[in-house]
Amino acid sequence: APPLRPEAERITPYQPGRSLEEVRRELGLSQVVKLASNENPLGPSPRALEVLARPGFLEGLHRYPDGSFRLLREALGRRHGVDPEQVVVGNGSDELLKLLGEAYLQPGDEVVMGSPSFSEYSYVARLLGAREVPVPVSGGQVRAEDVLAAVTPRTRLLFLATPNNPTGTALEPAELERLEERLPGGVVVALDEAYREYVRPERLFDSLGPVRRGRPWISLRTFSKIYGLAGLRVGYGLAAAPVAQAIMRVKEPFNVNQAAQAAALAALEDEEHVRRSRELVWNQRAWLVRELERRGLRCDPSDANFVLVRLGRADGPVAENLLHQGVIVRPGVPLGVPGAIRVTVGLPRENLLFLEALDRALAVEP
Numbered sequence: 001a002p003p004l005r006p007e008a009e010r011i012t013p014y015q016p017g018r019s020l021e022e023v024r025r026e027l028g029l030s031q032v033v034k035l036a037s038n039e040n041p042l043g044p045s046p047r048a049l050e051v052l053a054r055p056g057f058l059e060g061l062h063r064y065p066d067g068s069f070r071l072l073r074e075a076l077g078r079r080h081g082v083d084p085e086q087v088v089v090g091n092g093s094d095e096l097l098k099l100l101g102e103a104y105l106q107p108g109d110e111v112v113m114g115s116p117s118f119s120e121y122s123y124v125a126r127l128l129g130a131r132e133v134p135v136p137v138s139g140g141q142v143r144a145e146d147v148l149a150a151v152t153p154r155t156r157l158l159f160l161a162t163p164n165n166p167t168g169t170a171l172e173p174a175e176l177e178r179l180e181e182r183l184p185g186g187v188v189v190a191l192d193e194a195y196r197e198y199v200r201p202e203r204l205f206d207s208l209g210p211v212r213r214g215r216p217w218i219s220l221r222t223f224s225k226i227y228g229l230a231g232l233r234v235g236y237g238l239a240a241a242p243v244a245q246a247i248m249r250v251k252e253p254f255n256v257n258q259a260a261q262a263a264a265l266a267a268l269e270d271e272e273h274v275r276r277s278r279e280l281v282w283n284q285r286a287w288l289v290r291e292l293e294r295r296g297l298r299c300d301p302s303d304a305n306f307v308l309v310r311l312g313r314a315d316g317p318v319a320e321n322l323l324h325q326g327v328i329v330r331p332g333v334p335l336g337v338p339g340a341i342r343v344t345v346g347l348p349r350e351n352l353l354f355l356e357a358l359d360r361a362l363a364v365e366p
Ligand code: PMP
Pocket: 091, 092, 093, 094, 095, 118, 161, 164, 165, 192, 194, 221, 222, 223, 224, 230, 233, 234, 235
């Protein structure tokens, strides 16, 4: 085979959380709990399942999907009070991150990003030959001053997640407002709000404000988390018109399949599922944090559907021990947070199993 592009050479493949089947098979365990990928423990929206099970649905599969996702864009536009032209849809919000790179980055350009944060930001920069410029996420926060100091005339994109992954803390609205005021207009701001629906109201940033004021901002959302559709891959963005147009220009013709579009449309209307999912996370998150703190463990303040637990010891052996007990969590080292584990908020039964397994793991791992 020919040599890889140097950009591809610099990429380490994404390491997903271990799958249930893999762990069941490899370790011969019958009961396995997966709390590693921030999925919805209540499952998919029932309204979405209903649509996929309709007899007519499968019969239309010989047709291409609507490459401009007209119905979904209209519904999302109505929901968020923006023009359908300002809505973009992708094969997960992952794809939208990459499309931003493909639209705006040339080799040697710079991408400013929170660190530690979601690994896709660095993937996008590397794939397109751009330079990654990290700004520290410290105490769960990114300071506007640090971002502004990192921006140069070569900066094209800024990736910030709120709540941030893997820390779970929502960024200070005041810092984001400062960024809107002071960032140069040549920087596209991608505010990744995959976990927005779990944020307590008093911590919410008005991310559509900059979009409405015509700034080159995009708020990225997803159907993977609160709507429970991670397996179908649908994410969306609400953006200033030129940013939305840029994404529509570079995307593949049929990037979001028929099942994904139909399920997303139904899930969007399923307010009951959203309410139940949010309530479960809010209640269980508070309970889980209390229990962890009662054990002397510190947790980063979380406004997401996961909690970053500071163990005060090496995370690898603890995560491995949990795995052997049938509880899958994310060890901190690959996420850039050594000495911590990231655990998704699950069903009450799953959270209890996690805590009991953690007690056993901490009793034996140094
Ligand atoms: N952004 C963040 C911060 C995430 O944690 C995730 C999920 N791992 C995503 C984006 C990607 O979500 P999607 O399933 O929509 O691609």
